[in-house]
Amino acid sequence: MNTPASTAPSAPRPVRLLIVDDDPLVRAGLTLMLGGADDIDIVGEGADGSEVAGLVERLRPDVVLMDIRMPGMDGLTATEELRRRPDAPEVVVLTTFHADEQVLRAIRAGAAGFVLKDTPPARIVDSVRRVAAGDPVLSPAVTRQLMARAAGGARDDRTSRAEWARRRFAELAERERAVAVAVGRGHSNAEIAGELYLSVATVKTHVSRILARLDLNNRVQIALLVHDAGLLDTDGEESGGLR
Numbered sequence: 001m002n003t004p005a006s007t008a009p010s011a012p013r014p015v016r017l018l019i020v021d022d023d024p025l026v027r028a029g030l031t032l033m034l035g036g037a038d039d040i041d042i043v044g045e046g047a048d049g050s051e052v053a054g055l056v057e058r059l060r061p062d063v064v065l066m067d068i069r070m071p072g073m074d075g076l077t078a079t080e081e082l083r084r085r086p087d088a089p090e091v092v093v094l095t096t097f098h099a100d101e102q103v104l105r106a107i108r109a110g111a112a113g114f115v116l117k118d119t120p121p122a123r124i125v126d127s128v129r130r131v132a133a134g135d136p137v138l139s140p141a142v143t144r145q146l147m148a149r150a151a152g153g154a155r156d157d158r159t160s161r162a163e164w165a166r167r168r169f170a171e172l173a174e175r176e177r178a179v180a181v182a183v184g185r186g187h188s189n190a191e192i193a194g195e196l197y198l199s200v201a202t203v204k205t206h207v208s209r210i211l212a213r214l215d216l217n218n219r220v221q222i223a224l225l226v227h228d229a230g231l232l233d234t235d236g237e238e239s240g241g242l243r
């Protein structure tokens with residue numbers, strides 16, 4: 001008599017994590033902190049951005065926890081190079097600042113978010129889990145700070161960014177534009193569904209299409225593009241622009 005196959009769901013695979021920081025004490029602390037989580041598997045460590053490509057090729061992590069400031073290749077350059085790969089892992093950058101031009105550069109390069117080095121251990125663990133699940137880690141307050149920083153710079157630079165962003169948004173269908181603007185306001189999928197009278201599944205589909213059409217990596221990049229295009233006013237509401 002054949003034994004029936006088990007129908008119990010298999011346990012999800014642990015998140016494969018690579019830690020990159022030039023400070024051995026920081027690496028040790030992060031390894032101790034994150035290694036205690038049953039669903040996170042620390043597959044390796046790096047001390048410089050120049051090591052990242054080789055480590056990712058060999059270890060195949062799902063997430064890279066990347067320090068920004070390192071003496072050789074910095075984490076920003078490493079993130080930009082890594083995210084050009086078609087099979088790139090997600091990147092979370094480590095920083096000591098809430099709003100920093102370097103953090104903004106990392107987000108534009110495709111990092112899924114950032115955590116402060118003095119963040120409570122439980123929140124760092126949660127951040128790795130969320131990023132692995134496709135949920136960028138940026139609080140609304142931090143997002144607003146980054147948007148404000150993105151709006152800075154010379155007038156010519158802002159005008160150039162706006163023109164480029166508007167051309168990109170012209171590629172979207174009307175409903176996709178509405179979803180993108182709602183993402184730019186920091187709303188969740190459930191909130192967007194309620195506002196636009198859509199199902200959450202439909203909102204997720206629209207977000208996926210927006211990312212694919214605009215060749216973006218995550219919702220944070222959508223929000224930055226919305227801001228660059230001038231589709232939000234200072235209160236975070238839609239401000240005309242594309243219709």
